[in-house]
Amino acid sequence: MKDEASPKAKRRAEDKSLPASGRLRRVAIVGLPNTGKSQLFNDITGDYTLVSNYPLTTLEIYRKRISIHGQKYEIIDTPGMHSLYIHSEEEITVREFLFNEPIDVLIQCIDANRLKQSLLFTLDLLELDIPLIISLNAVDETEQQGIKISTRKLSEILGVNVIEHIAQINKGTEEVKAAVAKAATTNRKPGYGPDLERKIGEIEALLPKDTPFRRKTAFLLLDGDPLIQEWLKDTRGDGFYRELAEKLRPIKKESLGRPSRELAKRRTDQINRIVAEATDKTFRKPTPFAQTFARLCRHPIFGVPILAGVVLATYFLVVEVAGLIEALLSAVLVDPLVRLISSNVAPGFWNDLLIGPYGLLTLGLFNAFVTVLPILSVFFLMMGFLEDTGYLPNLMVLTRKVLSKIGLSGNSIMSLILGFGCKTMATLTTKGIASRKERLIAVFLIAFAIPCSAQLAIDMAVLGRVGFKAFLIAYGTLIVVEFAAGLILNKTMKDDGQSFFLQELPPIRLPNLRGIMKKTAYRIYWFLKEAVPIFLIAAAALFIVDKIGLLDLLKRALRPIVVTWLGQPLDIVEVLILSLARHEAAAGLLLGMVDRGALTYIQTITAVVITTMFVPCFANIVAMCRQLGIKTGLIITAAINISSFILAGFLNWTLVFLRIGVG
Numbered sequence: 001m002k003d004e005a006s007p008k009a010k011r012r013a014e015d016k017s018l019p020a021s022g023r024l025r026r027v028a029i030v031g032l033p034n035t036g037k038s039q040l041f042n043d044i045t046g047d048y049t050l051v052s053n054y055p056l057t058t059l060e061i062y063r064k065r066i067s068i069h070g071q072k073y074e075i076i077d078t079p080g081m082h083s084l085y086i087h088s089e090e091e092i093t094v095r096e097f098l099f100n101e102p103i104d105v106l107i108q109c110i111d112a113n114r115l116k117q118s119l120l121f122t123l124d125l126l127e128l129d130i131p132l133i134i135s136l137n138a139v140d141e142t143e144q145q146g147i148k149i150s151t152r153k154l155s156e157i158l159g160v161n162v163i164e165h166i167a168q169i170n171k172g173t174e175e176v177k178a179a180v181a182k183a184a185t186t187n188r189k190p191g192y193g194p195d196l197e198r199k200i201g202e203i204e205a206l207l208p209k210d211t212p213f214r215r216k217t218a219f220l221l222l223d224g225d226p227l228i229q230e231w232l233k234d235t236r237g238d239g240f241y242r243e244l245a246e247k248l249r250p251i252k253k254e255s256l257g258r259p260s261r262e263l264a265k266r267r268t269d270q271i272n273r274i275v276a277e278a279t280d281k282t283f284r285k286p287t288p289f290a291q292t293f294a295r296l297c298r299h300p301i302f303g304v305p306i307l308a309g310v311v312l313a314t315y316f317l318v319v320e321v322a323g324l325i326e327a328l329l330s331a332v333l334v335d336p337l338v339r340l341i342s343s344n345v346a347p348g349f350w351n352d353l354l355i356g357p358y359g360l361l362t363l364g365l366f367n368a369f370v371t372v373l374p375i376l377s378v379f380f381l382m383m384g385f386l387e388d389t390g391y392l393p394n395l396m397v398l399t400r401k402v403l404s405k406i407g408l409s410g411n412s413i414m415s416l417i418l419g420f421g422c423k424t425m426a427t428l429t430t431k432g433i434a435s436r437k438e439r440l441i442a443v444f445l446i447a448f449a450i451p452c453s454a455q456l457a458i459d460m461a462v463l464g465r466v467g468f469k470a471f472l473i474a475y476g477t478l479i480v481v482e483f484a485a486g487l488i489l490n491k492t493m494k495d496d497g498q499s500f501f502l503q504e505l506p507p508i509r510l511p512n513l514r515g516i517m518k519k520t521a522y523r524i525y526w527f528l529k530e531a532v533p534i535f536l537i538a539a540a541a542l543f544i545v546d547k548i549g550l551l552d553l554l555k556r557a558l559r560p561i562v563v564t565w566l567g568q569p570l571d572i573v574e575v576l577i578l579s580l581a582r583h584e585a586a587a588g589l590l591l592g593m594v595d596r597g598a599l600t601y602i603q604t605i606t607a608v609v610i611t612t613m614f615v616p617c618f619a620n621i622v623a624m625c626r627q628l629g630i631k632t633g634l635i636i637t638a639a640i641n642i643s644s645f646i647l648a649g650f651l652n653w654t655l656v657f658l659r660i661g662v663g
Contacts, residue, residue, distance in 0.1 A: 024065070026074045026102060027180055030094065030125070031109035032118055033080025034506050036137040040109055040165060041077035043173040048522050061097060069181050082117065084124040085220060086227045096231070098128070099212045105183045107133045107176065109165075112142040112149055113507060115279070119271045122158065123190045127216045131183035134158070135165040135176055141507060144288055147279055154278040159188035192266045196222070196259065199251050206247055208236070221248060223260045290508040297394035297508075300401070307395065310386065315471065317378045318457050319464030325374035334366050358546055358574075364539035367588040368532050372458060376527060376584070379457035380520045383421065387519075388511035392417055397505070406486025407493075412442040419446040421453050423616065427623035437493045440632070441486060443624050447616040448640050449482040451583075454527070458587035459608050465594045466604050466661075473660065474608045481613075481647050531582055538581040542574060561645065566610065567652040568603055569593075575607065579615050586611055601661030606652045613644035 029037045042048050045064040062077040081091040084098075106125055110118040125132050136151055155162040161179045165172035191197065203218035211217055220228040233241045296302040338355050345351045355362050386392060396413050403413050411432050419426035426446050433439040451459055463471040545551045554577075555562075555570045562568050571593065578586035590607055593599050599607060616624070616637060625633030655661070 024072050024074050025104040026076060027105045027107060028076045028078060028098065028103050029107045029109060030078050030098075030121075031080060032082055032111065032114060032121065035080070035109040035111040035114070035118065036135070036165065037080070037109045038077055040107065040135055040173075040176070041075060043165075043170065044177060045075050048518070061093070068177050071181065073180065081121070083121050084216060085223060085225050092227055095227075099231070103130055105131045105133065105180050107135055107180070109135045109137060112136055112138045112147075115142075115149065116271055116275055119274055120267060123267055123270065124216065126158070126160075126186065126189055127219065128213050129185050131185050132158075132160045133176060133179045133183055134160055134162045135172065136162055137165050138507075139164055140166070141509075149279050154274070157188070157274050157277060159186035190267065190270055192263060196262060196266065199259065202251055203248065206244055219263070222251075223263050290510075294390070294394055294505065294508040297391060298397035298505075300398070303394075303398040307398065310391070314379070314382050315460050315464065315468070317382055318375055318460040322375040322378040322457075322461060323464070325378070326371060329370045329374065334370050337361070353543060356543070358539055358543040360536055360539050360543075362539075363542065363585075363589065364536040365532070367539075367585060367592075368528070368535040371588040371591055372454075372531075372584050373524070373528070375457045375461050376454055377520065377524055379453060379460075380523045381516060383453055384516040384519045384523075385511055387421075388509065388516060390506040390508050393505050394508075403486075405490075406445075406483060407438055407441050407490035408445075408486070409438070412438050415442050416445060416450070419450040419452070420456060423447060423450065423452045424619040424623045427620055427627060430627055435496050437496050440493070440628060441489045443627055444489060444636050444640075445482055445486055447620055447624060447636060448485055448643070449478040449613050451478075451612045452617075454584045455587055455612060458584060458591060459612060462587065462591050462594055462604065462608055465591070466601050470601065470605050470661075473655075474605045477605075477609055477647075477651055478612060481643075485643075527584075531584060534582045535585050538578050538585050541581075542577065561649075565649040565652070566606060566645070567649075567656065568607060569598060571598060572603075572607055575611060576614060579611055583611065583617060602652065602655045605655065605660075606648050609651055610644050610648035613640060613647065615641055 029041055031037050041062065041064070045066050047064045060079070063074055065072065065074050067073070076097075078094045078097065079091075081094045084095055086092045086095060106128070108118070108122060108125055110122075122132075122134070134154070136149070136154075139149055139151075142149060151162040151164055161183070163172050163175045163179060165176065192200070199222055200215065200218045203221050204214045207214050207217060217228060217232075229241065229245075232244065297306050338361075341355050341361075342351070345354065352359065354360060357363070393414070396417050399417070400409070400413055403409075403416065408416065412430065415426050415429045415433070418429060423446050427443055430439045430442050430446075433442060459474070460471065463474055542551070545554075551574070555573050558573055559570060562570060562572055566572070575586045575590050575593070578589055590599075590611060593607075594604055621633060621637050624636055627633075628636070
């Protein structure tokens with residue numbers, strides 16, 4: 001067997017051969033999903049990545065370079081994983097990162113509520129011979145349940161530094177930084193008994209000396225991890241793996257029973273001993289209100305009125321509170337500026353360019369800052385509250401039975417719910433869905449009739465101008481067409497297995513106001529950074545196509561569809577054009593049309609429905625193509641656009657026939 005170092009292994013060796021002071025040291029933050037990794041990353045680096053009280057928040061690996069005590073470090077935030085035995089695509093991404101890049105220090109985030117599950121991963125990390133630090137979170141919550149965890153005892157047993165970290169009061173951050181600078185490997189390693197240790201040693205001897213983490217790789221081969229086999233094929237070639245597989249077969253057959261079962265038993269026994277020594281259960285408090293409320297949120301009877309209450313509260317905040325802010329900004333800022341420009345710039349080209357119907361100020365900046373921003377600010381606050389309480393995973397359980405009828409389960413349901421935040425990020429979370437059929441259904445439904453947070457907020461404001469009944473009709477229609485599309489896809493597509501349903505439910509927590517405000521501020525910053533240039537470009541583009549007469553030609557060409565079929569005024573064409581650039585810009589223009597009385601009751605409802613379904617944003621189209629392939633992604637985009645016109649037309653004529661809003 002040829003023992004030749006791979007390019008990645010050579011790079012690891014070369015990097016580690018440099019003196020510590022002369023190279024960048026890498027610190028990887030790892031842990032189970034939703035254990036505070038991103039929060040610790042933010043605290044250490046001073047940067048900001050999204051933090052929420054539910055899994056799938058971190059989808060990619062994030063890096064930030066900082067200096068600690070004069071030494072340069074690269075701090076790396078990773079998606080959640082449960083162990084080095086892989087269960088999802090997110091986990092294989094993290095394992096390949098750990099195996100292929102030189103890591104100097106590992107920080108494992110552990111939620112004290114899930115100590116046993118986390119320690120399973122800790123045993124894996126101890127075998128990598130990388131200096132390990134444990135950041136222990138939510139200790140106060142376990143104490144409320146009558147369980148006290150001794151960080152000192154846990155540190156002694158594992159032979160690593162265990163530090164309590166409380167983000168709200170910034171406790172433990174400096175201690176973690178100090179521990180990083182002094183981190184060293186431990187000699188405490190899990191053992192599996194003479195028979196299994198002998199087999200691990202035999203497999204280890206079969207692997208080339210430059211194989212990263214030979215003992216752990218041997219362990220995973222004995223444990224039957226199929227993806228470690230694929231990794232060896234990719235890095236060493238098919239010939240090497242076939243030869244290795246032949247030698248593995250007799251080693252595995254020697255075991256009484258399945259080696260993986262015996263390995264799991266030995267690991268479980270070790271974890272139980274660690275937990276027994278490091279925890280004290282001498283007192284217990286009554287079940288807290290949070291646990292009772294969480295059960296009610298996912299209860300099939302009580303969960304529905306709680307969801308209705310959340311929707312009503314959000315609707316009130318967006319329509320009433322954001323409406324007051326918008327009116328105040330218009331009176332104080334927009335109206336005086338428009339009067340000032342009107343009095344100083346003569347009617348004509350420059351006046352139209354600045355404050356005309358497609359002006360850079362009116363349709364561009366004022367639309368972004370005065371019309372859209374107040375609505376999004378209020379909505380982002382509410383969204384941050386729901387995220388940090390942990391309500392969303394409980395909502396997933398509440399909707400599971402209904403959504404299972406359209407072929408969704410497990411992560412696909414969570415992805416669908418996350419679509420109400422950001423459709424692009426929700427689409428990216430579907431990569432962990434094993435079934436292609438289920439992944440395709442989820443991707444289609446996320447893009448089809450689900451509004452992202454920005455669109456939902458402005459739709460609420462638009463419909464709020466004509467009454468709550470209009471909101472119920474519009475979103476009732478979107479729910480019906482979404483469910484119908486799911487049923488059709490589920491019935492017509494060939495089954496290829498369903499994803500295993502496993503959802504970790506975070507505890508319901510009282511959110512930290514400072515954390516919500518910080519998250520909202522960053523979301524507003526990201527919106528302004530991305531959207532304002534697009535708002536200005538879209539306004540300039542509409543101004544140009546209007547001046548050269550192309551807009552009128554387009555309106556005349558689309559008149560049969562827009563006026564006759566959709567029942568809309570021709571000006572809705574401008575809204576549809578803006579939807580191609582940014583849905584928030586289109587919704588802001590739609591809001592202005594409602595305020596001017598340019599839309600009737602029925603037209604407002606139909607306009608909201610078609611703009612919600614019409615043209616997924618460009619980023620979401622790219623995400624669909626990444627998950628399903630370019631051809632499938634583009635077919636879905638075309639199908640959604642055609643369906644949006646057909647369904648919106650049927651809605652228009654149905655409302656006209658029923659005389660909704662008349663009399």
